Amino acid sequence: MNSDIKNQEAVNHFDASLWNKVNALFLRKAISEFSHEKLITPQLTKINDEFNDFTIELDNQISYFFSARVLPLEHWWIDLTSIRKEQNETAAPLSIIEFIFEVNHLLKIPTDMLPTYLEELSNTLYGAIYKLKKNTITADELAKSDFQTIEKNMFEGHPCFIANNGRIGFNADDYQKFAPEASNGFKVLWVAGHKSKTSFTSIDSLNYTAIITQELGEEQHTVYQNTIKGLGLNPDDFYIFPMHPWQWQNKLSFIFADDITNQKLILLGEGKDTYQPQQSIRTLYNKSEEDKYYVKTGLSIQNMGFMRGLSPYYMQTTPGITSWITALLKEDNYLQKQCFSMLGEVATIGYRNVNFEPLGRTNAYNKMVAVLWRETPQQFLQKEEKAVTMASLLHIDGEGNALLKAFIDSSWLNVDQWIKNYLDAYLKPLLHCFYAYDLAFMPHGENIILKMKNNVPFGIFMKDITEEVVVFKEDKNYSSAVKRLVVNASNDVKSLTIFTDVFDCYFRFLSQILEEHCNFHHLDFWELVSQSIKEYQNEHPQFSSKFTECDLFADDFILSCLNRLQLQNNKQMVDLADPVNRLQFIGTIKNPIAKFKTVLNEFN
Template sequence: MNRISPKQASVHLTPKHWYKSNRHLIKKAICEFYHELLIKPTIVSSSKNGWNTYELAVKNSTIKYTFDAKLLHLRHLWIKDDSLRKTDNNRPSELDVVSFFKEFKSDLGIDDARFPVYLEEVISTLHGSIYKLSSDNLTSDELVHADFQTIEKSMTEGHPGFVANNGRIGFDSTDYQAYAPETGKTFSLIWLAGHKDHTHYSAKKELPYKILIEQELGKDTITRFNQIITEKGQHPESYYFIPVHPWQWHNKLVNIFSPQIAKGDLIFLGSNPDQYQPQQSIRTLFNISNPHKFYTKTALSILNMGFVRGLAMYYLESAPKVAAWLEELLYKDPYIIETNFRMLSEIGAVSFINPYFEALGPESEYNRLLASLWRESPTNMIKREQKLMTMAAFLHIDTNGEAFLPKLINASGLSIDDWLRSYLKAYLSPFIHCFYKYDLVFMPHGENLIMVMDNNVPVGSFLKDITDEATILSPDIDVPEEIKRIYEVVPDDIKILSFFIDIFDGFFRYMAHILEEHAAYDQNNFWRIVAENIQQYQERHPELNDKFDHYDLFAGEFQLSCLNRLQLNQNRQMIDMHDAVSQLQFVGKLQNPIAIFKKENTFTN
């Protein structure tokens, strides 16, 4: 990797883009912090069409923010971009996102020790936003015709709910431009040989190490790597090959694993010829040279959105077994087949155990430094006329302020109603079935779903990140001993929040807003189609009526689980995955937007 010049590092940081990014991030912060009841703007004037003028005052100060907004379902503020103003003592003042966070620090409840790190994440998110504005990305109209990886690198927002969602603390300016998804750059992986005394390999039965590594590396590269091991005076059969991210090698492994390198337990092998493109989930890498090969996911110990992004052997060693069990459970199910739902299974994993840190346990970031996994690629699983895109694209707004989703729907030739029906059958329906039939939930946010598109209509979906996010909620489901970690004891009222929080609040809230703002499609129509999808499933499966009644998706309200509050409370390890439920931040309740569509006697046999 060639280092960029000092001038290149800052060339995109222009006043025009800085002001635009500041306005956008403050607007998002107001929307999300109001949603989570951290701040309380007041209405100072109203109009008949649902638009109000709000005022947000800073405590013990003469500073005020004013804006025009419409309150949508799920306590979501649609703020008119050009209406946002800041005054100090009734005089115009410059919009500055860092000042905004300082002004509302006490409202956010973040302590003095964490505040500077959180501010750095905010500034880094602002920096990324400015870079995206300065890039020559395709417009939303052009993206309709773009390929899978062009769409992937063109996304501009990151996680829709988190305000500080592109921290990537640990990257310097060269790293950012080399490894951030939005730059579209590709790079080679570094490969190490890990001695089998300290290295664990696990995979599905049909993928023993030799077969997997021959596919990923090819015989010529394997011969070259084995020669390097031999020249070190070691035996190639005593080692497993481990792919690592170049950043991880230079910034973590060379130093922290220097004893193992010096003793020959780890051997540097070099790179293979393939080029990889980082995905929206920055540790996941797509083989751009050979798309039929597996995704590779590597440890990347940067601080990003509440976690240091390593990989834990605790999860990896059982990941292929979890994948195989889930496939056996779901892939013979007629309804799953009908919805064209598949998982991108994590079919192989390799991790190196550092004996100096092993006693710290699986949650320590020092035990997440050297591990990788291989995941199925969807490119071999679709028909010739179909194409793929991240579901995050459905929330994409280009740098001209044009939304991608209405352009996509228009190109399909379908009405918005009919397009949504097809989308919900491909996305929502399989998760409803998994929950009610198998007590199984996933984490189906935008970056975790790859949609299968046929003539710009969603006809299926691929789910990734399954084995550390899939959870069985019922002890009545027989889970093999070696994958018991996917079972979790969860209170009844929390179980159904996998829909209300992850899907309704975490994705549909933004989708409904985009369609109303950019396609004049009333939000109530959106939620009516969601209700229709659920009701059609319930009518087809009367044998599950007791569960539909007990876990009621048409309940009048539900608890709000607050993502930003989690990050503000602990921005280095936002949540302990071994005890996630007890650490969730529940504040207030939201009115369920599909409750009004509930049919009487829905669950009567």
């Protein structure tokens, strides 16, 4: 009986009406993003006052009909209720899986990649229907909520990718335990790795004893040391570190059986603290003691174009990169003024599986046992301040209401004032890192944590500052770790760190939400963006030559397509060692702020 109940729980959130809704939502997203990336070309059939009518005519007498507005950056704002499908001139139900098959002659997903992509998409639908069924907190309620409540209740995932919550490797029970939207938190496992195969690295102000004492506590540390002694071994020969329970159950118990049998890798037991998985899924937040570090571990599931392992070799350089970036930026007066902070990745442990090392360091089997400790926002906020994932600004609740509007309404600022504050906090520091230091982060919604006071942004925390960062300037004095971050790129490609990562992958969606939910016209938003950039340029005339070389007011820019990346290789979407090499460039796209360049020059 118990097993029957458990099996039923795997599908308890299934609901026919919600299933139809999530298929419509993802079909809308697919049509919008595939059209944006020039994979499909809807045909205009009727011009109306606002939303024009379009069709997609396919083989086998299949047609899709919908109404849409095409905003700047060729962003397709599609009326969800208008989407219809006909087959042989008869109404047919909407199915995103069927749609992928129907348009794959245009998408050209490789035959060997298609099943994996469809599995990722199916898993994404599974999560979407769960969120709509279970996570019913409204936008107004979320606006009053704390950091982790907002984090847990995000719906969209990455706004560009269709299959963005694949998590291949999780079963239904794992989903309930470990998916951020479903989990109520769990305890990590603690293991001991023999120092002959384990490396510890930290920033200069920390050491292993300090980290383990803070994160584990002296009492529990002593218990684990005694466990090692009880095996007839010397605790000083081991590093103790946390590990995701899924990783132990599904990977380490099998693949590391040799080391476990020979007591090179020892299971010590379950820790006392409860951790909440974050949107990035392998990063864990300590719910029991919020002043402790984030823990990020290897988690060998397939998710959105990558196996989510963690390299023990890469971990050896991580604290050094943290120290370098901190030394470079921390004392910058402008960044301090903008309340820009980075969450340092302060210590790491990596364990090597020597049996698999001949496969190469980049092989997924050599990225299974590693951990890093990262600073959390709670360590730096004052009493009346709160941290909020920037992904929240794109969140639409189950009733169709925008969290962004709830933030603005509760702040007592008008939309114009609120957006100006947001651009000061988010955009200007990115511009400064780019122009002053030739440095670019990956500033998408999940990687940015807003500093908020009275629901108004006044600064940001940047995370993933060592893995998702590039440096565009070579220097012979760079350490070997920093040299690995250097990317040689043309000025057009360098500019994509703003054009693609900020404009196309975030502001494009934000502008629609502002118009749809806040009655703030998309052109007014882009004008504020242009003003923010020009303000920065006027404040920093010493970079005028760089402003010309990487001109953010250029008429157009290269269209870099994210779904095309995933569709071509959903197992290794990008080579992090050479992130530019695999980018999918498809022509150019008009720059939404180019029209404001002359106006701003005249104004200035």
